[in-house]
Amino acid sequence: MNLKQLSELLGLSQTTVSRALNGYPEVNEATRERVLQAVKETGYRPNKAAQRLATGKAGSIGLVMPTAPGHYSDVHFGEFLTGLGEEAVRHDFHFVIMPADPDDEIGALRRLAISGNVDALFVAYMRGHDPRLPLLQSLSMPYLVHGRSYGSEPDYPYLDIDNEGAFYDASKLLLQLGHTRFALMNGPEHLDFAIRRKRGVVAALAERGLDLPDTCVSHSSMTDEQGQFAMEHFLQQPEPPTAILCSSTVLALGAIRAVNQAGLKLGEDISLIAHDDVLPHLKPENFSVPLTTTRSSLRAAGVRIAQRLIGTVKQDGAYPEQELWKTELIVRASTGAAPRLDQNFGGV
Amino acid sequence: MNLKQLSELLGLSQTTVSRALNGYPEVNEATRERVLQAVKETGYRPNKAAQRLATGKAGSIGLVMPTAPGHYSDVHFGEFLTGLGEEAVRHDFHFVIMPADPDDEIGALRRLAISGNVDALFVAYMRGHDPRLPLLQSLSMPYLVHGRSYGSEPDYPYLDIDNEGAFYDASKLLLQLGHTRFALMNGPEHLDFAIRRKRGVVAALAERGLDLPDTCVSHSSMTDEQGQFAMEHFLQQPEPPTAILCSSTVLALGAIRAVNQAGLKLGEDISLIAHDDVLPHLKPENFSVPLTTTRSSLRAAGVRIAQRLIGTVKQDGAYPEQELWKTELIVRASTGAAPRLDQNFGGV
DNA sequence: GTGAGTTGTCAAAGCGCTTTGGAATTTGCA
């Protein structure tokens, strides 16, 4: 069933039917009713490709998903996408996901942009001086960045959380509890959020004249395995840290295993604060020692990003170009007063 | 830059340029070279919507993603999608993801199918007597089902793992170890895999004249929280089970927490086997007591599904209609001989 | 040097939709 057939069925012109469907004013209400009724009965749906070709609008948001054999998928991806979708479904928007070799993200982004398949682009996992930014800016297509790119002029539309502030505040809390030996379990070194989180910790420590030795910083992907590995490494040091900042609850999972295996008590011998993206399958409050966290819902960010992007495409909203969300610091049992310094609590 | 402009630039007709680009034989090699060169220089890319309109092919696979406020995202989704993408990127295919209200998955699927935006459909999270099956069969579009639909005639193309066999084998192992009191932590009750896994356990127990009481079966979404909750529930029973079958490593995470908090030892007081979808962020071998698992890579399934679907669209492959993958049973430390029955190991 | 067979190219017809410009019909008011 296409427009032509439908209009013949109704004894109307294609124009009239099209207008009736798209809410143009110059069509009789009774006629419109008849058309709508026929649509219901026949199950007619306009061909999107044709609509796209004629209007230049596709009703879709494009994003690039890096993938390759051996390339780790990201636990957070599904949750974020669910948030995007939650909003998109209200506007009958969909997503076009272009898988891409991690080495060719730029190329994939460009191809996606000029394919004519999408109205807007979304990018995430920003890096310092991210090369995708100039590309996006040169394209004449709406886009929105999740996160920021450290070192680039912040004149692009983004939504980010205050990573630096979050980790600054978390560090402050631990300092107040008397901790002096800190460690940071961070995400991949080149990623923007990792850079900023580290800055937050360093800034807080600096205020007390403390520093964060390189041996007390780990960078890795967000898996429980890496968390365990990093924590074991920290604990093997001659003077192990007592305060741990952790970029993800998934990392924390492994870290806590290492703490337990070393015979240490979380919240007593070791304090830990993790960043919580509010993943539904891993709640920090349910950890055997409930986790103190800096919290910001990834899903909520997804909703908001879809909102802004769709709004821009539909031209119906003046959204702020830049948004920086504060995180919440939720204190639970994994943080406690620093153990007395002279106390020996033997590593591994 | 479009075809017309490009052909004018080259002093050729659109036909010739189009043919040169699409590898038709009736074009001079030198001309083809010239065209390819021009494409490189101008960065010309064909408009996908126009291509789609003209050919009826979109180079994309469609899938519906249920989402709503409060609707849990699935940890496994990202990993699976990564697998799909891994194959898709090799064929320059992309995905169209249509978010849908969980109550309107059928409607969304239909709209996606007739939108003209996709060449093939993929569905997952199959339920018993799944109503999407008749819809798919009535559509004239290639599709592939991940999983099966219990109770429906298995005459549709699917890829599934042998859930029943996996849980049968796992139960057998536990029986051999002397266990007699079993419990099953399963996924949502209406899902096909949950139905089959339960059948596997029940069948194995039946051979020994044992049964699986309703009080020893839990159905829930795959979160650590639900896992902990279910296990606590099991342990409160007068004669708690000593052998646990678990549908996901994520559930196992919570379950193990409950075991520890009850002061029990995994692999001694309680044996546990979980199904492992091979999630990169949660490895069963790294659990403090490494987990015995039934293993089947979700990602590999994604790769294979994309392969079959793309093959069907390109009409270049005769793939088997139905595939049933065996799982591996990997024995680690979370399973051990049943504790002596007279031994008291006090609940909670 | 003519006819058949190849090769390389082109003009034009769609694909299904939106939108423009104008025509036909109805309405309002003098």
Next chain:
DNA sequence: TGCAAATTCCAAAGCGCTTTGACAACTCAC
């Protein structure tokens, strides 16, 4: 009743691409 304005509808022109059917131009015998 007459005429302008408002309403309702239509034919046709794209949107950018693929593909069909034809046509030159060129080869190669005979």
